[in-house]
Amino acid sequence: MLSRRQIQGLDRLFLFSTLLLLGIGLLALYSAAFQKTQMTGISFLHRQLVWAALGCGLAILLVVVDYHLWLEWSYPLYVLTLLLLGLVLVMGTVRGGAQRWLSVGGMTIQPSEFAKLATILAVARYLGNRPPISNRWSSVLGACILIGIPMAMILKQPNLGTACVFGFIGLAMLLVWGIPLRALVIVLSIALISIPLLWCFLEDYQRSRLMVFLNPNLDPLGAGYTVIQSRIAMGSGQFWGKGWLAGTQNQLNFLPERHTDFIFSVVGEEWGILGTTLCMTLFFLSFHRGFIIATQTRDPFGRLLIVGLITMLAAHTLVNMGMVMGMMPVVGLPLPFMSYGGSWLMTCLVAVGIILSVGVRRPVF
Amino acid sequence: MRLRILQRIIFGGLILLWIGLFVAQVLQGRQYREQSEKNRTRLIHLPAARGTILDRNGVPLAEDRITFELAALPQELTDPEQAWAALSPIVGISSEELAKRYRKGFQAKFSPVTLMRDLPRDLAFRLEEERERLPGVLVRPVPERNYPLGPAVGAAVGYLGLIAPEELTQLKPYGYTFRDRMGKDGLEQQYDSLLRGRDGGLHVEVNAQGRLVQQLGFLPPQRGRRIRVSLDAHLQEIAYQLLRGSRGAVMVMEVRTGEVLCLVSSPSFDPNAFMDSNRQSEIRSLLRNLDRPMFNRAIRAMVPPGSIFKAATAYQALKTGKISPATTFECRGEFHLGRAVFKCWDAEGHGPQNVVQGLQHSCNVFFYNTGRRLGVTGIGEAARLFGLGRSTGIDLPREAKGLVPDPEWMRKSAHHDWQEGDTISFGIGQSALQTTPLQMMRLFGAIATEGTLVQPHLLIAVEGETAPRRQGQALQLELNKAALATVKEGLEQVVNSDTGTGRLARMPNVRVAGKTGTAQVPNGAPHAWFCGYAPAESPRLSFVVFLEHGGKGGLYAGRIAGGLLAHLKEMGYL
Numbered sequence A: 001m002l003s004r005r006q007i008q009g010l011d012r013l014f015l016f017s018t019l020l021l022l023g024i025g026l027l028a029l030y031s032a033a034f035q036k037t038q039m040t041g042i043s044f045l046h047r048q049l050v051w052a053a054l055g056c057g058l059a060i061l062l063v064v065v066d067y068h069l070w071l072e073w074s075y076p077l078y079v080l081t082l083l084l085l086g087l088v089l090v091m092g093t094v095r096g097g098a099q100r101w102l103s104v105g106g107m108t109i110q111p112s113e114f115a116k117l118a119t120i121l122a123v124a125r126y127l128g129n130r131p132p133i134s135n136r137w138s139s140v141l142g143a144c145i146l147i148g149i150p151m152a153m154i155l156k157q158p159n160l161g162t163a164c165v166f167g168f169i170g171l172a173m174l175l176v177w178g179i180p181l182r183a184l185v186i187v188l189s190i191a192l193i194s195i196p197l198l199w200c201f202l203e204d205y206q207r208s209r210l211m212v213f214l215n216p217n218l219d220p221l222g223a224g225y226t227v228i229q230s231r232i233a234m235g236s237g238q239f240w241g242k243g244w245l246a247g248t249q250n251q252l253n254f255l256p257e258r259h260t261d262f263i264f265s266v267v268g269e270e271w272g273i274l275g276t277t278l279c280m281t282l283f284f285l286s287f288h289r290g291f292i293i294a295t296q297t298r299d300p301f302g303r304l305l306i307v308g309l310i311t312m313l314a315a316h317t318l319v320n321m322g323m324v325m326g327m328m329p330v331v332g333l334p335l336p337f338m339s340y341g342g343s344w345l346m347t348c349l350v351a352v353g354i355i356l357s358v359g360v361r362r363p364v365f
Numbered sequence B: 001m002r003l004r005i006l007q008r009i010i011f012g013g014l015i016l017l018w019i020g021l022f023v024a025q026v027l028q029g030r031q032y033r034e035q036s037e038k039n040r041t042r043l044i045h046l047p048a049a050r051g052t053i054l055d056r057n058g059v060p061l062a063e064d065r066i067t068f069e070l071a072a073l074p075q076e077l078t079d080p081e082q083a084w085a086a087l088s089p090i091v092g093i094s095s096e097e098l099a100k101r102y103r104k105g106f107q108a109k110f111s112p113v114t115l116m117r118d119l120p121r122d123l124a125f126r127l128e129e130e131r132e133r134l135p136g137v138l139v140r141p142v143p144e145r146n147y148p149l150g151p152a153v154g155a156a157v158g159y160l161g162l163i164a165p166e167e168l169t170q171l172k173p174y175g176y177t178f179r180d181r182m183g184k185d186g187l188e189q190q191y192d193s194l195l196r197g198r199d200g201g202l203h204v205e206v207n208a209q210g211r212l213v214q215q216l217g218f219l220p221p222q223r224g225r226r227i228r229v230s231l232d233a234h235l236q237e238i239a240y241q242l243l244r245g246s247r248g249a250v251m252v253m254e255v256r257t258g259e260v261l262c263l264v265s266s267p268s269f270d271p272n273a274f275m276d277s278n279r280q281s282e283i284r285s286l287l288r289n290l291d292r293p294m295f296n297r298a299i300r301a302m303v304p305p306g307s308i309f310k311a312a313t314a315y316q317a318l319k320t321g322k323i324s325p326a327t328t329f330e331c332r333g334e335f336h337l338g339r340a341v342f343k344c345w346d347a348e349g350h351g352p353q354n355v356v357q358g359l360q361h362s363c364n365v366f367f368y369n370t371g372r373r374l375g376v377t378g379i380g381e382a383a384r385l386f387g388l389g390r391s392t393g394i395d396l397p398r399e400a401k402g403l404v405p406d407p408e409w410m411r412k413s414a415h416h417d418w419q420e421g422d423t424i425s426f427g428i429g430q431s432a433l434q435t436t437p438l439q440m441m442r443l444f445g446a447i448a449t450e451g452t453l454v455q456p457h458l459l460i461a462v463e464g465e466t467a468p469r470r471q472g473q474a475l476q477l478e479l480n481k482a483a484l485a486t487v488k489e490g491l492e493q494v495v496n497s498d499t500g501t502g503r504l505a506r507m508p509n510v511r512v513a514g515k516t517g518t519a520q521v522p523n524g525a526p527h528a529w530f531c532g533y534a535p536a537e538s539p540r541l542s543f544v545v546f547l548e549h550g551g552k553g554g555l556y557a558g559r560i561a562g563g564l565l566a567h568l569k570e571m572g573y574l
Helices: A004-008 A012-032 A034-040 A044-064 A068-072 A074-091 A111-128 A136-156 A160-177 A181-201 A204-214 A223-236 A263-296 A300-324 A342-360 B002-027 B029-040 B080-091 B095-105 B121-133 B150-157 B165-174 B186-190 B233-243 B271-275 B277-288 B306-319 B355-361 B364-385 B407-414 B420-426 B437-448 B481-496 B553-570
Strands: A093-095 A098-104 A107-109 B041-046 B060-072 B113-116 B137-146 B160-162 B181-183 B200-206 B212-219 B227-229 B248-254 B260-266 B329-331 B334-337 B340-343 B351-353 B459-462 B513-519 B527-534 B541-547
Touching: A012 A034, A012 A044, A012 A263, A012 A342, A034 A044, A044 A342, A068 A074, A068 A111, A068 A300, A074 A098, A074 A111, A074 A136, A107 A342, A111 A136, A111 A160, A111 A300, A111 A342, A136 A160, A136 A181, A160 A181, A160 A300, A160 B002, A223 A263, A223 A300, A223 B002, A223 B029, A263 A300, A263 A342, A263 B002, A300 A342, A300 B002, B002 B029, B029 B041, B060 B080, B060 B121, B060 B150, B060 B186, B080 B095, B080 B121, B095 B113, B121 B137, B137 B271, B150 B186, B150 B233, B150 B260, B150 B271, B160 B271, B181 B186, B233 B248, B233 B260, B233 B553, B248 B437, B248 B553, B271 B277, B306 B355, B306 B364, B306 B437, B306 B481, B306 B513, B306 B527, B306 B553, B329 B364, B334 B364, B334 B420, B340 B364, B340 B420, B351 B355, B355 B364, B355 B481, B364 B420, B437 B481, B437 B513, B437 B527, B437 B541, B481 B513, B481 B527, B513 B553, B527 B553, B541 B553
Parallel strands: none
Antiparallel strands: A093 A098, A098 A107, B041 B200, B060 B113, B060 B137, B160 B181, B200 B212, B227 B459, B248 B260, B248 B541, B329 B351, B334 B340, B513 B527, B527 B541
16 A cells, blocks of 8 residues: 555656546547447447546556566566467457457457557566676667567567567667667667568558658558548648537548547647647656656666656657658557557556556655 | 656657647648648539520420439449449349449549430339449439431531540630530531530538538539521431432522521431440441541532533523523534544434523533633633632531632642633533532522522521521622523423423422533542522522432432422422
């Protein structure tokens, strides 16, 4: 149980920002799914509310329980998610040419989301046990292997976006841990060299998405359609927005995937730059608070954990917003707290719980 | 400190994104707003019906009627294969054929593809009932040009076609668009600006599937103007049947007003074929056909008139005193000029002939002599006096002018000097003289009316205009009455005397005047002509029958003229 002092140490700004993002996300989702709900009767909002409630409960549990317990369990958890990822490759559900989902009793879960958490825990424990003083090179190699295995399995699904997120998380954690600069250069160059190699292994739809990113008008009704329509939606929101439930791009069905990956363009269209700036400010605040907790904590495990989690959230935020605005290729990464999807929302809220958990246990001056 | 680096990278990214947002939403916002407006609205083109062309009695020669067509809307067609399979038993077309038509007709996702045209009414209703089962398939009403008389009016009415790209650049300022059909020949072309309506449009809001959400604006299409022409639909059909598909033309004209009652060219084409994309092969064969069905012989054939021109020669010779009504020439079947021999059509000869007999028997030897006395200038003057060598000004496109030769033309174009022999054959309507059937009919009209050289025309009234359009500008010729009376006597004898060449055109109650022609041509059988007017004492109509390589004018052309006159009488025109 938490002491009174610990409860007072709860980072309220971080909590407030994330909860507000969750609220905005639910409003945007209601608007995005409005037509679909009316036609099919399926309420995306209800489902998302259930997930949010579950996630919040889980987060509270995580704050209350000392996070070191999860670090103890990190390796078994890591192995478990690897097994799940293996299962996905063997018997996963195929949607849109990619095998990413597992069907469990009528529900589909996306193990790659949970794999992010398990890998962050495992890497935090591994690097936290090895101060960057001796055997630094072998530690780097070990961490790279820990990240590389799930990353490769996810790349095989194929899921390019999530695999990249693993790369970002790994780089960030190694950087903060104290990777020698020479090693960093080597890791980065390997990453750069592997890009052309990767191109050969890409599926056709991924290649076309990358090509279309370079020039969306290449295929305006096919792969480029989403980007063009999303950009039109964003831009047409102008300053004040077209109003909630009044976005023509959204309500008239021009935006595909608008309740999941492209939820931010609904915000942009209906709430204008006011809404988008508010979202960005909230994201900024939550990351900022996360970094403050990371600086203040004395626990190397806790710091690495926060770095991994904040990097995960930030990578998703930057890549998702970038792709919604047509500034990045469409790689299918959901926006934290806002995109529809149970696995992802739970992952985000678990991350919030862990960050807060580290926060309440940091020394307060 | 490493933490700070990571923080800066992430915050740097956020700032970059915010700049991107600012550019898109604030700086370029207006532009994107416009695009989203364009996205959500569509302009649906509503074609205007074309004006009807009525004949003199109000019978439609060309009209837009509402037909039903079966179309597929690509963006609503979720499963084409299944749709074809469901449609096939209803419409009785194999699903492969439907798939083929769909592939051929596909233009854009939101533009419907026509699968079947001119659906029978009960089939259209049946399809409409089955609509729920056939998503993406629709039955829509389309105005379609219809020509009830088909080939009988092909030459006169013309046909419609899509605007050629090079024409479009020129016509754009007048409101034509690439999808418009415009008149390509005949009345459809001549009066296109009257007949074409103003297209309308429907401004609607649609969703991403192109489904209609609501209507924003509507501009009703405006029907084109109805016009009335002087043709007689029934007469057109009779004349077309009389020709029985052989190459030629038949025309009838009111001599005083120049109103054309009948204008038929044969073989002809069915203008309906040009409106039906499934009749492409028929159009190709029309264009390849060596009998040239698309060629309007009535106004564009430039051919030697042969003996029917003798009427002009006779008038000119009488007027200028080169001959008198009493002058006779002896015909022994041949005429000698130096060593050259010119034959009369009757090798046994006609014996002594005066001008009336010369016309009556179409004696070449008489006119060789007359022509020689007139000389090339005199004959040319006669030809030009009666309007040959220039267009008549009929309100139809691309009328041929014909040719009246003279020594200068001969030097320039044929590269040899005018010989006396040329004058000899010029006098009987040969040599290089070229006329259209229309010009010859007008010439006979001028003789009949004793000098009214009309401008033949078809249009007589336009919807919305109070004054009738009788645009014919007749030229009043100062003709010599006595000379004309002699010529007219000759033309009456052609038909009404027992030795006349035009006996086949004789009528029991109406006195007909006319002239037969058998024009020699270098490549094949001679052209057969019969040209005349009736009633002889107070002429109302002039007519021409022209048969390309039709043989003897008195025989084949005369027979058709006889049939035509009988019908004219029956219809009350005579």
